[in-house]
Structures are given as structure tokens and as C-alpha cells.
């Protein structure tokens with residue numbers, strides 16, 4: 001029997017797209033990578049550069065550059081085309097241009113016979129994922145935005161540093177918009193099985209003055225701090241996207257906060273936003289419903305409300 005060749009198509013071979021390809025390649029996460037870009041020369045150049053390292057990888061991975069026809073048999077199409085926000089802009093400010101770009105992409109991908117999973121990275125990621133879901137006609141499980149996966153990783157790194165443990169021993173989620181209105185349900189944060197409140201209570205001297213609002217602020221600002229120094233961000237999101245792709249291709253059923261359509265979960269409907277979800281072969285297998293306190297619910301709804309204000313214009 002012929003073995004399945006896992007194929008990831010990346011639309012937008014800019015900094016995020018090419019870094020995602022590099023991450024997939026160096027981790028050996030798929031068999032084939034296709035790069036598509038409006039700037040065909042750029043995609044071709046990235047393909048050539050990526051191919052140059054193949055001799056030093058654990059195995060051969062096919063890297064190509066081309067048009068949308070090659071998306072038909074892809075397992076995953078990753079959309080990273082779009083203008084990164086500039087200093088002084090919010091991600092929401094890039095909606096107009098990103099929307100136009102994404103609309104020129106989804107039709108040709110679907111026309112190629114694509115029936116796999118869209119992973120949306122382009123900002124504002126929640127709204128672009130919602131638009132792709134609407135345009136593609138695919139089931140909601142098959143359209144995933146990276147959502148607050150990156151913010152949650154940033155939060156875990158902050159908390160791990162504060163407590164002095166590996167961030168992977170911290171369980172914490174940023175929820176809502178991948179943007180300024182995101183929130184953190186502190187009642188659900190645990191470190192090695194202890195709630196964060198217990199960690200603070202058991203070490204009063206050490207954690208005196210820890211300000212939860214400040215930690216949320218620093219999580220939200222993390223991207224801007226990078227942008228201030230190097231103009232844009234790409235390695236963090238590329239590794240995050242590759243992590244989600246790994247969950248899908250390897251059917252890991254790992255829980256990651258991604259942007260997905262809410263249909264009553266968390267008391268919200270009709271909006272894509274970041275919530276923990278089980279990610280496996282079919283995409284979003286299940287949304288994990290975290291019990292939130294009343295105050296946390298209010299903050300979550302406020303974030304959804306920000307997004308809803310834009311959904312009607314999609």
C-alpha cells in the first residue's frame with residue numbers, strides 16, 4: 001500500500017512563512033512543504049535556501065515553490081500572507097489589507113480541491129480565521145487560528161521565570177483576542193499541580209508585590225517589546241505554528257489555546273477567539289470548557305465583544 005505523504009502548503013513566504021517552513025524542516029515534521037507567494041521569486045529564493053540545508057537534516061523533506069494548484073493535496077494550508085503591524089498600529093488596524101489578501105487566497109486554494117485544515121496566522125488572526133471559515137465553507141473544526149497559543153507561551157515563560165521552573169511545568173492560558181483585550185483566568189493557572197494562588201501564598205516573602213494585572217500587561221506587550229527592537233516578530237509564532245501542525249499531523253490530541261468558532265461554549269456564539277482546544281488529526285476535536293470565576297467571565301466576554309464589533313464587517 002502507498003504510504004501517505006504529509007504535505008504542508010504555506011501561503012506567504014515572508015518572515016513568518018519562511019520561518020515556519022524552517023521550523024517544520026529542522027524538526028522533520030512533514031514530508032513535503034510547498035511555498036506560495038504573490039512574489040514568486042521570493043518563494044523560489046526561500047525554497048532554494050531551505051533546500052540547501054537538507055543534507056544536514058535527519059531525513060529528506062521535499063521543498064517546492066509554486067502556485068495554488070499544488071494546494072489540492074495538502075493536509076494543511078497555512079496562511080501567513082499579510083502586513084505585519086507596524087509600531088503604533090494594533091493588529092486590528094491591519095484587518096482591511098489582510099482581509100483583501102486572504103480573499104485572494106482562499107478561492108484558488110479551494111478551487112484546487114483542498115479539503116484539509118487551514119491554519120491561519122495572518123493578523124488580526126481571530127477575524128481572519130473567521131473570514132477563511134466563512135469563505136472556504138469548510139467545517140469549523142478544519143479552520144484554526146493560532147489565536148492565543150503564542151500569548152499563552154509568552155505567559156508561561158513569564159510565570160516560569162518568576163517561579164523559577166521550566167515553563168512547560170506551568171499550565172496557563174491567555175484567552176480571547178490575540179490582541180490587547182486578551183485575558184488570563186488566574187483561577188485556572190497551575191504550577192506543578194499547585195494553583196498559582198497557592199504558589200504565591202506558600203512563598204509570601206518571595207512573591208510579595210506580584211501584580212497579576214502587570215503580568216497580563218507584560219504578556220500582551222511581549223510582541224510589541226520585540227517589535228520595538230527588531231521591527232517585527234517571527235520565530236515565536238513560527239515555532240507555535242509548527243507545534244500546532246505537529247499536533248494535527250501526528251494526531252496528538254494536545255490541548256492548545258487556538259482561535260476557533262464558539263457555539264455556546266463560554267456563553268458566546270458566532271465569534272472566533274482563543275480558547276483551549278484538543279488538536280488532533282481532524283483539527284479542533286473539542287473545545288475545553290474551563291470553569292471561570294464571575295470576574296474572569298466578564299473579561300472574557302469583553303474580549304469577545306471587541307472581536308464581535310469587527311465580525312459584522314467581514
Ligand SMILES: NC(=O)C1=CN([C@@H]2O[C@H](COP(=O)(O)OP(=O)(O)OC[C@H]3O[C@@H](n4cnc5c(N)ncnc54)[C@H](O)[C@@H]3O)[C@@H](O)[C@H]2O)C=CC1
Pocket residue numbers: 011012013014015016017036037038039042080081082083084085098101102104105120121122123124125146147150178232233234237
Ligand atoms: N498570529 C500571530 O501570533 C502572529 C501573526 N503574524 C502575522 O503574520 C503575517 C505575516 O507577517 P510577516 O511574515 O512578518 O510579513 P512579511 O511581509 O515578511 O511577509 C508577508 C508575505 O505575504 C506575501 N503576500 C502578500 N499578499 C499576498 C497574496 N495576496 N498572496 C500571496 N502572498 C502574499 C508577501 O509577498 C510577503 O512575502 C502578518 O499578518 C503578521 O501580523 C506575525 C507574528 C505573530
Ligand SMILES: CC(=O)C(=O)O
Pocket residue numbers: 084085091123150223233237
Ligand atoms: C505580531 C504578533 O501578533 C505577535 O508577535 O504577537
